[in-house]
Amino acid sequence: MEPGPITGYFGLIQTAIGGMILLAIACLLSLLTERLTIVCGLVACILSWPYFGPLLFGAPWGRLASLIAGLPLWRDEFAAIVMLVVSSVYSVAQLRSLLRGTSYGGARPY
DSSP, X not given: OOOBTTTBOHHHHHHHHHHHHHHHHHHHHTXXXXXXXXXXXXXXXXXXXXXXXXXXXXXXXXXXXXXXXXXXXXXXXXXXXXXXXXXXXXXXXXXXXXXXXXXGGGOOOO
16 A cells, blocks of 8 residues: 555554554553563554654654644654653563563562
8 A cells, every 4th residue: 555645654553553452451461460461562562663663753853842832743643652662661671670580670579
């Protein structure tokens, strides 16, 4: 499918939607199991980056105040990018902690 003026690349949009669904599943799994939640959250972040990555580099970062306050077009994308960066960093940190055998906060599990 050719990129259109509104939809852009449809495959990237579908991949980002898949990542969003996996993030919702990870939220529900967080009530049950830690290991599966971390893996599901990390996969969701990986699926979301191909769509939001170019937005990260194309955003007008020099006009950050106007980006947050005045440009309604970029406000949603800015919030999504910030949340994706935070989710990715948190998921990678939790995976490293899990692989080292430590639990939340660096405390050893009993």
